[in-house]
Amino acid sequence: MFRKILFISLLVAPGLALANDLSQQELEELLEVKIRFARHIALNPSIVRAVEAQNSQQLALAEIKRRDDEWKNAGDEHTALIKDITGNRVARYFERRVENNVAIDEVFLTDNQGANVAAFPPTSDYWQGDEEKWTASYNNGNGVVFIGPLEFDDSTQKTQVQISAPILSQDRTVGVLVLGVSVDYLTAQQ
């Protein structure tokens, strides 16, 4: 297990940043199970089906960007898109996950362009395709697990990290799953 993480971290070295008071190694150990969980979810057939379904729509990038703008401008009011993204079967699955798991703050699924397929709770934007958490994981089709930087959310006073796992279908990367993990909770568990 440990060696696997080592292997992974060697591949995603650029993405890893040292946490406040956690060393890289400690962080990896902490997130080990959640990383695996993320990968597990990423392999869920229904999730893979959902991603592939959206991929087959072959949304144009312009459309994605339009939707992204719309999403960002929505504010508190949930648009149809937002409702769809946060209410579909997969999103409901995510919801149950988030409810069930104290350490998991959010789960969202993107397609092969970075557009959301499902998310709970709603993400801040629709399109992740320009963000490191997506690009690093999608990795131009050679999906790899990516661990994002530790982020301190002032509003919630929580330290969070996002784990990105590639959705694989027949050895192709078709999307990215992102898991938001509460590091505080995990460290508290230690």
Next chain:
Amino acid sequence: MFRNSKISRRLIVLISALTLTIVSIGGVTLVGMTGMVADTKTLNGKTAEAAAFSRIAGSVRYHMLDVGQELSAGTLEWTQAERLLTAGSEEFERLWQAQQAAIAVDPKNREFFDDTFGLEVELVRQGYDELSKQVAARDIDQLLVWVVNDLHGYADPFLNSADALSNLSSIEAAAIYAESDRLANVYLMAVALVILVGFLAASILGSGVYKSISGPIAIISDTVKRVAAGDIEARTRLETSDELGELADAFDNMLDERVSSMARVSEDNDNLNNSVITLLEAVSDLSDRDLTVRVPIAEDVTGPVADAMNMLTTETARVLGQIRQISNQVADAATTVESQGGKINQLADEERVIIEDTMNKLDEASKAMVLIARQAKISNEIAAKATLSTEEALETVTRTTQGMNEIRETIAETEKRIKRLGERSQEINSVVEIINNIAERTHILSLNASMQAAAAGDAGRGFAVVANEVQRLAESSRDSTSEIAGLINNIQVETAETMAAMNKAIAQVVEGSELAQASGIKMQVTQETTAELVNAVEQIAKRSMVQAQFSRVLRTKTEEAQKSTEETNSEIKLQADQATNLVQFSQQLLESVNVFKLPEAS
């Protein structure tokens, strides 16, 4: 390379390097093996896990989904369905519990399964409950709807999760395998590298150490060879400060010392050589048998040898001198003995001659005695005869006396008888002559015997006595025979007178008869005398026999004497021979001794 550290340290370094290499190889291999074992375990675990979940998923499908669908399709009876559901539910619980137990140890695993199956397991349970309720309701339409809308909602999450887990396990397994493979290669390469490095290090170190040791050793051994071949200037000149350097230094010092000591030895040798030459010269003289040689005694090791030689020479000369002296003495003595022997031999010879002579003379005497005896015997016989004759004569005389009366008748007879008497007297006379002769001869012989006895000295003393006896007997015989002769003469005279008186006889018959009587008496006397003579002759014969015996004994004794003389002679001869040998030996001894030149005796 490192020639100034001790050899032990070099060897330690080498051995440490080798050991390190080996340990490294072992360590790397061990780590690799351990990793691979762990990986294998993990892979095994994952396989088992996947298999378990596959089984559970299969059970859910079979006992829940298929039941729902078959019920919907009408290919399953309610009761059958109920049974299946119960069995499925139980099986699910059992399998799930077993799985939980299997992962119980690892908290991370528990966390993961909670995350991935926590909800899903609940849903399955709910699913079984709901479906059971639906089946219990025995409402096919409701069931249909429920199956279409909700059934999958209960089962699929679990099934999907199980699928996902299966995939994840595969991916992870593949990753582990790939990693393991990669690491195996890395380890192999590491091991290969370590082996190579180790080998190189060992080779270099080993060769370095080896050279650092074998180089000096070769130099030392080469120096030894050169020294052995005669190069006294050969030195190792090793400058290193390790054990071999020390050895080489010591060796060089030893060689230096050797050179200087060799010079010393050479000088001593020369001196010794000279002493030895002197010694040899002396020995050479000695070998020429000159025992007057004295070796000068040097101050070196030959001194005692020279001294010993001198002592030996002195002693030997002394001993030889003594031998020479003794030899001379022996030679003298032997010569004396020899001459003595010669004298004795001579004497012995003379004695033997004398003895032979004596023996011969004895022989003769003996023979003479025998003759005497014989002759005495003859005399005896003759005397006996004479006695007989005398007896007969007496008878005749007696008859004459008795027959006087018959004289006339018998005068003629008497005349004849007187004639016969006269003849008889003649006979007697002749016999007496003979006896006289014999007596004479016996006398002479006895004289001879006496003489011979005298000549024989002591040996003949007994003989001389006998001879004397014989002489006396002979003399007495002679006397007796003289007497007889006289008597016979008388008889003859008287017979003649008688005859003459015959004519006067008749007248003088009585006279004649008295005369006859008188002659008869005289006859008697004659008879007695003859008897005496016979006796004497008998005695003579006896004595002669005795003498003959004596002379035989004497002869035997003389023979013995001769024999012993012979023996003595031969002994003396032997002694003489031995004496001669002794002389020869002592001469030889002298010759041998005289081969040496000896210092003059003190």
